[in-house]
Amino acid sequence: xxxxxxxxxxxxVKKESGLVLSEEKGYLLESRLMxxxxxxxxxxxxxxxxxxxxxxxxxxxxxxxxxxxxxESFFFRDITPFDQFRDYVLPKLIENRGDKKHIRIWSAxxxxxxxxxxxxxVLKEAGPKLAGWRIDIVATDISRExxxxxxxxxxxxxxxxxxxxxxxLVKYFKQDGDKWRIDxxxxxxxxxxxFNLLDEMRALGKFDIIFCRNVLIYFDQETKTMVLNRMxxxxxxxxxxxxxxxxxxxxxxxxxxxxKGQRGLYEQGAGTPIAKAS
Amino acid sequence: MSDTKICLVVDDSRVIxxxxxxxxxxxxxxxAEAADGKAAIDVCKDKMPxxxxxxxxxxxxxxxxxxxxxxxxxxxxxxxxxxCTTENDIEHIxxxxxxxxxxxxMKPFDSEIIQSKFRQVGLL
Numbered sequence: 001x002x003x004x005x006x007x008x009x010x011x012x013v014k015k016e017s018g019l020v021l022s023e024e025k026g027y028l029l030e031s032r033l034m035x036x037x038x039x040x041x042x043x044x045x046x047x048x049x050x051x052x053x054x055x056x057x058x059x060x061x062x063x064x065x066x067x068x069x070x071x072e073s074f075f076f077r078d079i080t081p082f083d084q085f086r087d088y089v090l091p092k093l094i095e096n097r098g099d100k101k102h103i104r105i106w107s108a109x110x111x112x113x114x115x116x117x118x119x120x121x122v123l124k125e126a127g128p129k130l131a132g133w134r135i136d137i138v139a140t141d142i143s144r145e146x147x148x149x150x151x152x153x154x155x156x157x158x159x160x161x162x163x164x165x166x167x168x169l170v171k172y173f174k175q176d177g178d179k180w181r182i183d184x185x186x187x188x189x190x191x192x193x194x195f196n197l198l199d200e201m202r203a204l205g206k207f208d209i210i211f212c213r214n215v216l217i218y219f220d221q222e223t224k225t226m227v228l229n230r231m232x233x234x235x236x237x238x239x240x241x242x243x244x245x246x247x248x249x250x251x252x253x254x255x256x257x258x259x260k261g262q263r264g265l266y267e268q269g270a271g272t273p274i275a276k277a278s
Numbered sequence: 279m280s281d282t283k284i285c286l287v288v289d290d291s292r293v294i295x296x297x298x299x300x301x302x303x304x305x306x307x308x309x310a311e312a313a314d315g316k317a318a319i320d321v322c323k324d325k326m327p328x329x330x331x332x333x334x335x336x337x338x339x340x341x342x343x344x345x346x347x348x349x350x351x352x353x354x355x356x357x358x359x360x361x362c363t364t365e366n367d368i369e370h371i372x373x374x375x376x377x378x379x380x381x382x383x384m385k386p387f388d389s390e391i392i393q394s395k396f397r398q399v400g401l402l
Contacts, residue, residue, distance in 0.1 A: 079397075157366065157384050161391045165398050166371060166382040175368045 001029065005049035009033070009064070012052065016065045017142055018198045018223040032067040036060070066143040071214070073111040075164035076118045081213065081242050084265050086122050089240050093208055094129060096238055101133045104205065108197060108212040108231075110139035113150030113190070114159070115211060117182055120189040121172055138204060140195035151192050153182035198223070201230045210235065213264075214244035221252065228253040232268060241266040283401065284325070286310045288318040288341065289333040289362070298331055298362070301389045305402060315339025319347055326353045329401050331392075332379075334363035334370065342377060349378045358399050362387060 009029055010021045021029075029045060037048040040060060052060050076082050093103050107116040116139035123135055141147050160169050160180045173180040195204070197215065210231050216224045231241060232255035241256055243249070243264050249256045256266040285307040287298045292313075299309045310327060312318035316339040318330070330348070334341040341361060348354040358380045363370070366384040374382055381395045396402045 074394075158391075161384060161387075162394050163398075166379075167375060170368060170371055170375065178366075 001045040001049075005046045008049045008053065009045075009068070012061065013065055013068045014220075016061065016198075017069050017196060018220075018227075019069055019218040020220050021068070028068070032070075033064060036063050036067055039063070062144070066145050070143050070146055071109075071111055073114045074159065074162035075114045077114065077163055077213075078245055079163070080245070081211065081264055082118055082122055084262055085119065085209070085242070086126065088259075088262055088265065089209055090122075090126060092238070097208070102136075103133065104136045104138065104207045106204065106207040106210045107137060107139040107190075108195075108210060109215040110141050110146075110150060110192070111143075112146050112155075112159075113139065113153060113192070114155075114163075115139070115213070116150075116190045116192075117153065117186055118163075119211070120186040121168055123189070124172070124186065125168075135189060137190045138193065138207070139190050140193045140204070142194070142196045144194055147192050147194055153187045154179050155182075156180075197227050201234050204234065206234050206236060207239065208236065209240040209242065211242045213242060214247070216243065216247050224252045229255055232256060235268060237268055239268060282306065282308045283328040284308045284310060285329040285331060285401075286312060286318060286321055286327040286357075287331045288312045288315065288336070288344065289331075290314055290336040291333075294333070294362075298392075301392050302331070304389070305393065305396065315341060315344030315347070318344050319351075322348060322351060322354065322357075326351075327357050329396070330357050330359045331362050331383075332359055334361060334365045334374075342373065345374070345377050345379060358401055360395055360399065 013019050013021055033045055033048060037045060040048065040051060042048045042051060051057060052064055097103055105119060107119065110116050116137045119137055123130060139150065154176070157178055157180070160173065169180065172183045172186055212231065216227065219227065228249055235241065243266065245264050249266060254269045257269045259265045259267055285302050287295050287302070287309060289295050289298070290313050295311050299311065302309050310321055312321050314336040332341045332344065341363065345359055348357065359378065360381040360383060361374050361379050362383040362385060364385045371382050380399045383391055383395055393402065
């Protein structure tokens, strides 16, 4: 692949998704984009780069961005955020939302669905405390391909063994040949939508907590700040944000502050305009 | 006193025992081996391990029979038992849990799965 093509892919992916392809990630281009090139009967990534710049290539561009933004995930990844949600955030929500009995959760960049389904399992395991409550888990991703997989809720033996305790596998999944299918009741708790984090978020509505883990690391500083500020705007004053363990808001925004002793968990900063809770 | 945890690997395949040993030693376990359930009981009588990585189908005594015997032994409720077997159907998994297994790995396995499961049950 020539330098022009590489520059084209970097610019295209940045523009469409905000994702910054570092040079070390260049090796991903070959393995991820060759299937797209083959689908369009193009010989190599240079031909694909040329074709994707022509008018009417919207679908091809979407597939290129799809291929470059797909990230692996697994159930209860890094476990701590799910423990924090169960032990720190959920009790507060139960106390503060007792009048409406309605909780809205956003799993931003949900990949193959393991994060929103892990949250659904945590909520199911909470049992009678949430009886009569309406819980919406909105799970979004920029990639249509991963959303199709996420909606199906079918996982390989390898996938269900990474992070998911065996007792929960047996309780919430049905075996289907060598695959494992998630319980329809859990599946029904999650609504999946295609969504680009660079787009206006207000259409998604207000949320009580947003999980946006291991996504911002791929954005440049300016994009991180924009995304974080917009997220602050769709959370109520007592809302929470969950970032990946290696991520921070420091130097990006003062709309969020970290919660002492709760790594990766953030609440609205003092400078945040007061918005009415959902 | 050393803090090194002992993991007993029970599998009739020498190759599996070798692979498991390599993974577990990298995770800083001290590894003991047994080729069947009865030999594993003898190891446990001598010194109760902290963890057992346990195959199901073995000659002389199966993994599930070993587990039943282990849980009846003095101090036998202490080891964390993780099945590691090709018996991948839900009935076997449920039976293992009912008999006191703490986790269950469906073969084939790799280092990542062992780490993930051992972390879940607090061994790492």
